[in-house]
Structure formats: structure tokens, C-alpha cells
Amino acid sequence: MLGQAGELIAAVAGGRGFVMTHPAIARLHGPALSTGLAPFDHETIHIPAGERQKSLRRASALWDELVSRGADRQSVIVAFGGGVIGDLAGFVAACYMRGVPYVQIPTTLVAQVDSSVGGKVAVNHPRAKNLIGAFYQPLLVVADVSLLHTLPAREYRQGLAEAVKTALIADPELFQWFEANVAAVARRDESALAHMVRRCCEIKADIVSADERESGRRAVLNFGHTVGHALEALAGYRRLRHGEAVSIGMSAAARVAERLGMFSEAEAERLANLLSSFRLPTRIPGTPISAVLEAMQSDKKTLAGSPRLVLPREIGRVQAGCEVPQSLLREVLAEVRVVN
Ligand SMILES: NC(=O)c1ccc[n+]([C@@H]2O[C@H](COP(=O)([O-])OP(=O)(O)OC[C@H]3O[C@@H](n4cnc5c(N)ncnc54)[C@H](O)[C@@H]3O)[C@@H](O)[C@H]2O)c1
Numbered sequence: 629m630l631g632q633a634g635e636l637i638a639a640v641a642g643g644r645g646f647v648m649t650h651p652a653i654a655r656l657h658g659p660a661l662s663t664g665l666a667p668f669d670h671e672t673i674h675i676p677a678g679e680r681q682k683s684l685r686r687a688s689a690l691w692d693e694l695v696s697r698g699a700d701r702q703s704v705i706v707a708f709g710g711g712v713i714g715d716l717a718g719f720v721a722a723c724y725m726r727g728v729p730y731v732q733i734p735t736t737l738v739a740q741v742d743s744s745v746g747g748k749v750a751v752n753h754p755r756a757k758n759l760i761g762a763f764y765q766p767l768l769v770v771a772d773v774s775l776l777h778t779l780p781a782r783e784y785r786q787g788l789a790e791a792v793k794t795a796l797i798a799d800p801e802l803f804q805w806f807e808a809n810v811a812a813v814a815r816r817d818e819s820a821l822a823h824m825v826r827r828c829c830e831i832k833a834d835i836v837s838a839d840e841r842e843s844g845r846r847a848v849l850n851f852g853h854t855v856g857h858a859l860e861a862l863a864g865y866r867r868l869r870h871g872e873a874v875s876i877g878m879s880a881a882a883r884v885a886e887r888l889g890m891f892s893e894a895e896a897e898r899l900a901n902l903l904s905s906f907r908l909p910t911r912i913p914g915t916p917i918s919a920v921l922e923a924m925q926s927d928k929k930t931l932a933g934s935p936r937l938v939l940p941r942e943i944g945r946v947q948a949g950c951e952v953p954q955s956l957l958r959e960v961l962a963e964v965r966v967v968n
């Protein structure tokens with residue numbers, strides 16, 4: 629796919645390209661990208677690595693850069709990187725001249741199965757992640773699974789958590805496929821990667837096109853994320869990767885649903901087994917439960933009062949907006965907490 633990127637972009641956009649990436653990704657895959665983009669007039673802007681770059685300050689520096697390089701309304705921004713670059717470059721594109729076209733070329737599994745599709749773009753605020761952002765769809769997403777071979781194991785694994793989430797919320801067949809293909813997925817077999825990325829993109833695109841701005845159905849994508857975000861914020865983004873936190877969050881949500889009689893014990897076990905077979909965590913690392921509950925209160929998706937969770941009904945179907953009594957949540961969290 630990377631080899632065809634230039635042609636694909638030129639087919640939908642006319643102007644000059646501004647590729648946003650960071651030096652480590654450019655070192656690994658820059659030459660392949662340049663070859664692929666050859667038919668398309670472009671230049672590259674390097675962004676330092678790290679989640680901290682998803683800031684208004686960095687966005688502002690990028691707008692300055694676009695102005696000084698003469699970018700105009702027809703210019704196309706190309707995000708070449710993981711979710712950090714994708715969210716940031718997409719946000720820069722959404723605001724520059726009230727919106728210029730952009731293309732996602734995701735290089736991590738998280739970005740290929742999740743963040744590059746759906747049009748949520750944002751930067752972080754000192755008080756909360758992704759607080760300043762927009763819904764702004766890319767013109768095109770070019771996902772080349774061969775880029776995933778260089779991804780560190782932990783980054784790959786956290787992407788699998790989002791892929792398992794996608795299967796659990798919407799596609800029992802994909803879930804079964806995961807169960808039957810653990811080894812191929814774990815060794816990053818290319819046809820397995822292609823199947824997984826394609827299905828996840830189709831499912832996410834389907835959900836988002838029914839509810840682009842998250843007034844309803846899109847909320848199912850937050851399965852595992854209410855508890856997940858709280859754990860992630862408490863542990864610090866480096867110690868617990870987003871996908872790892874989501875994996876624990878999904879396990880907790882499954883137990884809550886089981887207690888409420890909404891989800892069977894057997895299916896909860898299938899979820900836990902699949903996550904464990906990808907070496908994803910399912911238990912809370914030592915954090916005090918009261919801190920987790922408090923952090924959930926400050927989640928922007930928690931309406932006043934008790935937290936609302938997306939809970940599983942069966943593999944392939946979830947229910948959003950379930951109000952869960954604090955006492956039950958406290959009990960379940962205590963149950964899944966590792967005491968050290
Ligand atoms: N917009 C959305 O819907 C959405 C959804 C999920 C996550 N996100 C956002 O995505 C971000 C996380 O994205 P991420 O997990 O992709 O992390 P990331 O962008 O930080 O990338 C993870 C690491 O992998 C490296 N890397 C990237 N591609 C590589 C490759 N092919 N080979 C080797 N190394 C490579 C990066 O340099 C980085 O160190 C967060 O900011 C999160 O908020 C957004």
C-alpha cells in the first residue's frame with residue numbers, strides 16, 4: 629500500500645503535500661514512503677516524538693511552519709505515524725485556513741485499527757487528554773500492514789487490545805477468528821494482519837458513519853475506556869499504555885456485566901482468555917480503588933452522578949450508557965486489583 633500512496637493521494641487531492649512525521653519513523657520507513665509518494669509533490673515536516681507533542685503549542689508551531697512554507701487551501705497534510713502524529717496533524721489540518729484536506733498513513737497498530745479512522749482529532753490540555761479537538765474526517769486512510777513489523781512488542785500488543793475491543797462490541801465472527809488465529813496474529817503474519825486491520829476499519833467506519841459526533845451509537849467504541857482512562861491517568865501514560873489500560877477496563881466491565889446478569893460467565897472467560905493469550909493485563913496494578921473511582925468522576929464522558937459504562941451483552945454486542953452503582957463498581961474493582 630505504501631508504494632501506491634502517492635497515486636492514491638493524487639487521485640483525491642490536487643495540492644502540495646506536507647508530510648508530518650517524526651525522525652524515528654522517518655528513519656525506519658521514510659525511504660519507502662518517499663518512493664511511494666514520488667508521483668505526488670510534497671515536503672516533510674519533522675515533529676519530535678512523544679505524547680507531549682499533542683499540544684496547542686506544537687500545533688501552533690506547525691501552523692507557523694505551514695504559513696512560512698506557503699501552504700494554501702489546496703495543500704494536503706499527510707500524517708505518517710502513530711496516533712500521536714495522526715491526532716495532532718489532523719487537528720492542525722482541521723484548523724488551518726478553516727480546514728485543509730488531510731490523509732492518514734498510520735504506522736502503529738493502534739492507529740491502523742482505531743485512531744486513523746473516525747475523524748476524532750485533538751491535542752491534550754494540561755488538565756485532560758484530547759480536551760481540545762474536532763471531528764474532522766481524513767480524505768483517505770492508507771494502512772500498510774508491513775509497517776507493523778518494526779513496531780516494538782508492547783506497542784503491537786496494545787493495538788491488539790483495541791482490535792479485540794472492536795470484535796467484542798460488534799463482530800462475533802471476528803472474535804472467533806481471533807481465538808482461532810492467536811499464533812498467526814502474535815507472530816504478525818501479514819495475511820492475518822491484513823484481515824484484522826481491514827475488519828477493524830470496516831467496523832469502525834460503519835459505527836462512525838451511523839453517528840459521527842457521538843450522540844449515540846459511537847459510544848460503544850468506549851467499551852473498556854471508562855475504567856481504562858482512569859487507570860491510565862493514575863498510572864501515568866508511560867507506565868500503563870492506553871491499550872493495556874483498556875484491556876483491564878474491558879475485563880472489569882465484563883465482570884460488572886456478569887454481576888448484573890447481563891453477560892455470561894463463559895463469555896467473560898473467553899474475553900479474559902483471549903486478552904491473556906496476547907499477554908495483555910486483565911488486573912489492576914496495585915492502585916487504590918478510591919483513586920480509580922475518583923479519576924472516573926473526572927472523565928469527560930461521565931455525566932454528573934454515577935459513572936456510565938459500556939457493558940457487554942454477548943460477544944459481538946454491547947450496551948452503552950449503563951448506570952452502574954458505585955458499590956458494585958467498587959466491589960468489582962477490588963476483585964480485579966492485584967495487591968502488592
Ligand atoms: N483519534 C482517535 O480516535 C484515537 C483512538 C485511539 C488513540 N488515539 C490517540 O493515539 C495516541 C496513541 O497512539 P499510538 O498508540 O499509535 O502511539 P504513538 O503515536 O505514540 O506511537 C507509539 C510509538 O511507536 C513508534 N512507532 C510508530 N510507528 C512505528 C513503526 N512502524 N515501527 C516502529 N516504531 C513505530 C512511535 O515512534 C512511538 O514511539 C494517543 O494520543 C491517543 O489519544 C486516538
Ligand SMILES: [Zn+2]
Pocket residue numbers: 742790853870874
Ligand atoms: Zn482506545
